[in-house]
Amino acid sequence: MAAAALDPRSIVKELGVTALIIGALTLTVVGFHIKDIPGGISLETRLMDVLAAVIVGVVGRGWLILLRHGRPVPVYATAFPIAALLLVGLLSETLFGAGGASLKAYLPFQAAIVQWIVTITTLGFGIAALVRRRQLIADARHPESVSGDETFMDRVSAGVQHSSLPLGIGMFVIAAVFPFLPFVNLQHLDIGVLVLTYIMLGWGLNIVVGLAGLLDLGYVAFYAVGAYSFALLASPDSPLLAELGIQQGLSFWVCLPIAGFMAAMAGVTLGFPVLRLRGDYLAIVTLGFGEMIRVVLQNFYSLTKGPDGISNIPPPTIFGYSTQPKMDDVTMQNTTDFHQWVGWKFDQVDTTIFLFYIILVMALVTNFFTLRVRKLPVGRAWEALREDEIACRSLGINPTNTKLTAFGLGAMFGGFAGSFFATRQTFVSPESFTFIESAVILAIVVLGGFGSQIGVVVAAIVLIGLPELFRELQEYRMLFFGASMVIIMLWRPRGLLAHREPTIRLHSLRRGRRDPATAEAGR
Amino acid sequence: MTALLSVEHLTMRFGGLVAIDDVSFSANDAEITAIIGPNGAGKTTVFNCLTGFYKPTVGRLHLAKGGEEWLLERMEGFRIARDAGVGRTFQNIRLFPKMTVLENLIVAQHNKLMRASGYTVRGLFGLGYKKAEYDAVDLARYWLEKIGLVDRADDDAESLPYGDQRRLEIARAMCTEPILLCLDEPAAGLNPRESAALNDLLLDIKKEQKIGLLLIEHDMSVVMRISDHIIVLDHGKKISDGDPEAVRNDPAVIRAYLGEEEDEDLPEIVAQDLGEIDARPKGGDPERPS
Numbered sequence: 001m002a003a004a005a006l007d008p009r010s011i012v013k014e015l016g017v018t019a020l021i022i023g024a025l026t027l028t029v030v031g032f033h034i035k036d037i038p039g040g041i042s043l044e045t046r047l048m049d050v051l052a053a054v055i056v057g058v059v060g061r062g063w064l065i066l067l068r069h070g071r072p073v074p075v076y077a078t079a080f081p082i083a084a085l086l087l088v089g090l091l092s093e094t095l096f097g098a099g100g101a102s103l104k105a106y107l108p109f110q111a112a113i114v115q116w117i118v119t120i121t122t123l124g125f126g127i128a129a130l131v132r133r134r135q136l137i138a139d140a141r142h143p144e145s146v147s148g149d150e151t152f153m154d155r156v157s158a159g160v161q162h163s164s165l166p167l168g169i170g171m172f173v174i175a176a177v178f179p180f181l182p183f184v185n186l187q188h189l190d191i192g193v194l195v196l197t198y199i200m201l202g203w204g205l206n207i208v209v210g211l212a213g214l215l216d217l218g219y220v221a222f223y224a225v226g227a228y229s230f231a232l233l234a235s236p237d238s239p240l241l242a243e244l245g246i247q248q249g250l251s252f253w254v255c256l257p258i259a260g261f262m263a264a265m266a267g268v269t270l271g272f273p274v275l276r277l278r279g280d281y282l283a284i285v286t287l288g289f290g291e292m293i294r295v296v297l298q299n300f301y302s303l304t305k306g307p308d309g310i311s312n313i314p315p316p317t318i319f320g321y322s323t324q325p326k327m328d329d330v331t332m333q334n335t336t337d338f339h340q341w342v343g344w345k346f347d348q349v350d351t352t353i354f355l356f357y358i359i360l361v362m363a364l365v366t367n368f369f370t371l372r373v374r375k376l377p378v379g380r381a382w383e384a385l386r387e388d389e390i391a392c393r394s395l396g397i398n399p400t401n402t403k404l405t406a407f408g409l410g411a412m413f414g415g416f417a418g419s420f421f422a423t424r425q426t427f428v429s430p431e432s433f434t435f436i437e438s439a440v441i442l443a444i445v446v447l448g449g450f451g452s453q454i455g456v457v458v459a460a461i462v463l464i465g466l467p468e469l470f471r472e473l474q475e476y477r478m479l480f481f482g483a484s485m486v487i488i489m490l491w492r493p494r495g496l497l498a499h500r501e502p503t504i505r506l507h508s509l510r511r512g513r514r515d516p517a518t519a520e521a522g523r
Numbered sequence: 524m525t526a527l528l529s530v531e532h533l534t535m536r537f538g539g540l541v542a543i544d545d546v547s548f549s550a551n552d553a554e555i556t557a558i559i560g561p562n563g564a565g566k567t568t569v570f571n572c573l574t575g576f577y578k579p580t581v582g583r584l585h586l587a588k589g590g591e592e593w594l595l596e597r598m599e600g601f602r603i604a605r606d607a608g609v610g611r612t613f614q615n616i617r618l619f620p621k622m623t624v625l626e627n628l629i630v631a632q633h634n635k636l637m638r639a640s641g642y643t644v645r646g647l648f649g650l651g652y653k654k655a656e657y658d659a660v661d662l663a664r665y666w667l668e669k670i671g672l673v674d675r676a677d678d679d680a681e682s683l684p685y686g687d688q689r690r691l692e693i694a695r696a697m698c699t700e701p702i703l704l705c706l707d708e709p710a711a712g713l714n715p716r717e718s719a720a721l722n723d724l725l726l727d728i729k730k731e732q733k734i735g736l737l738l739i740e741h742d743m744s745v746v747m748r749i750s751d752h753i754i755v756l757d758h759g760k761k762i763s764d765g766d767p768e769a770v771r772n773d774p775a776v777i778r779a780y781l782g783e784e785e786d787e788d789l790p791e792i793v794a795q796d797l798g799e800i801d802a803r804p805k806g807g808d809p810e811r812p813s
Binding site: 369372373376377380381383384387388390391392393394395396398399405502503505506507 | 600602605664699
């Protein structure tokens with residue numbers, strides 16, 4: 001094993017600096033807490049938390065130093081027991097009943113979420129140390145395979161891409177059983193639906209930005225077109241239906257494809273004039289287009305009801321039966337709803353679970369589409385266009401059509417997601433489609449790693465799911481959001497899981513790569 | 524026999540600058556035609572007109588093979604490659620750097636595969652596309668064997684050495700199955716051994732594929748050895764046209780390009796001027812009145 005010498009003086013210095021920085025930061029941010037008391041405010045000190053933060057920081061830094069010097073054994077030897085102790089403390093109430101609650105007092109920090117993060121991070125260190133040890137052993141056996149340019153995360157990214165099939169299936173299973181896990185409540189389900197919506201948007205935008213390399217800052221426009229198309233067709237309050245003399249809104253399953261089609265048309269229409277632009281110029285124009293759509297929605301009162309928005313959008317139906325108790329729009333009689341039809345009691349959780357599965361399926365369709373199309377000529381042409389447009393022209397690839405398909409298909413999935421948004425919220429208004437939405441979706445794609453499907457999932461969970469879970473930390477969650485962006489940009493400027501897997505191989509990976517006799521096409 | 528490509532009265536002006544001035548030449552099938560000339564002679568501009576990157580100001584670019592005819596000056600760039608079958612390489616290599624060697628060669632067969640995949644619609648469901656992809660891989664493998672890069676087929680194109688990248692670019696252009704291949708300085712930056720390997724590759728393409736090759740080249744060892752026909756441009760004008768032997772001995776060419784060191788071939792007036800400069804007194808400036 002390659003274990004570089006440890007210099008005790010530099011280590012003490014590094015740990016000391018870490019302790020100082022964390023101490024200074026937490027003392028000001030966490031150490032003093034302003035509290036309302038009757039007749040004024042008082043300052044409360046939380047020095048124990050500061051101390052805990054410093055200890056946690058120093059221990060973590062120490063482990064990092066050990067990992068860096070190729071000594072993973074002491075890391076996992078300590079990380080796993082500590083993680084186990086923390087877990088026992090956190091689960092003390094469930095493990096030992098009410099009497100165990102006193103154990104909780106020994107845990108560092110007060111907020112449960114912070115305690116969980118510390119525990120999970122500790123576990124993560126243990127697992128990272130184990131992985132590192134396996135790598136060191138493998139490297140020692142095959143020294144020629146060690147490449148100096150690759151960082152640890154490059155290898156992780158490559159590993160994730162190579163094992164994307166089991167990982168994807170694992171994630172799918174987790175998502176599929178998620179609504180039925182014991183601790184999941186309505187709030188978690190709502191967050192799950194939200195995260196899946198953003199995952200779908202991320203995957204849709206990934207076609208445009210990740211594969212075709214067209215920087216689109218106005219993706220929310222297609223989301224809005226989808227949502228409004230859906231609302232105008234599905235809501236009984238819609239001015240469009242009123243104009244046409246239709247009293248009953250159309251069904252979810254009819255409106256969904258129409259909304260997707262409308263968004264795709266919007267994508268192609270926008271694409272025609274702007275796709276001759278490249279890079280930053282394209283970004284600016286798409287940004288402008290995104291804002292234009294919003295302004296149009298706000299001012300086209302006769303069609304969109306402007307800032308009032310369109311309400312009363314029905315939730316998805318099953319075989320024509322509504323999933324919410326509702327009155328018939330024409331006869332004003334109570335209709336037979338799905339829960340009555342199958343003889344269940346109405347429960348908001350059940351309808352949310354239904355929504356959860358709808359968006360899960362929609363997101364998976366987006367994913368399979370992208371994975372499939374990457375291996376088709378049009379997907380390769382997108383990637384080639386991203387690499388070099390002039391070379392593409394010299395090979396007879398029509399750049400305009402190819403870009404338009406990417407733009408249109410990306411917009412179509414944005415439109416589908418918009419339809420889902422409309423039906424979930426039962427209300428759309430221009431406020432939901434501001435530039436910040438585009439920025440968040442783009443951030444998911446960029447942070448996840450251009451073109452990486454699993455990266456989008458991880459980034460959506462980190463950027464959407466965690467801030468929602470962190471609501472109890474109030475404004476600190478935005479600090480966390482910003483910090484995670486800065487860290488990823490410094491550490492992995494090309495995205496968390498940026499690793500491009502070839503769409504086709506001449507030599508099979510498994511049978512050794514320098515063997516021309518074992519040719520395998522496809523896969 | 525009619526020529527594969529005939530360029531008639533090609534003129535290209537950029538504002539007031541005349542980059543190509545009334546150039547006419549022709550290139551035959553299964554022959555290597557070289558365009559040479561000093562820097563700035565307009566060679567690459569001719570290529571860019573041929574491949575649709577520029578629209579010529581005046582002139583006709585006529586391509587004919589097997590009874591079909593195309594007027595290149597009226598076609599968009601990608602159509603020239605797709606419909607007329609004109610492949611090209613670039614002076615500064617333009618591979619798809621982050622894609623693998625094999626993917627580079629598969630992308631070149633885009634239009635064929637696009638049809639096989641039913642313009643993506645059928646391909647999404649995997650109907651009848653697999654066979655077309657196998658054939659595409661077979662063609663790619665054929666060219667990888669020609670350029671000796673089978674072992675590196677799954678590596679990123681940017682990780683190849685310079686000489687291999689040059690040959691990969693030629694192989695990529697050949698994967699579009701062109702009837703005319705335009706090579707813009709294929710030997711630039713190659714060492715003598717790589718340059719010799721390139722000669723073999725080009726001669727092999729000529730012999731096996733029976734297509735026309737048009738190349739711009741500075742490296743005379745390449746040009747003189749492999750060309751069947753040479754066109755010399757200088758300052759946008761054609762100054763010579765013929766087989767290598769004729770061009771080598773053409774005084775106009777020697778004056779413009781090859782013969783700068785050979786005093787006896789300089790026009791008399793120039794030689795006189797040079798003689799005067801040499802004969803000038805060394806001590807002072809003869810212009811200054813004393």
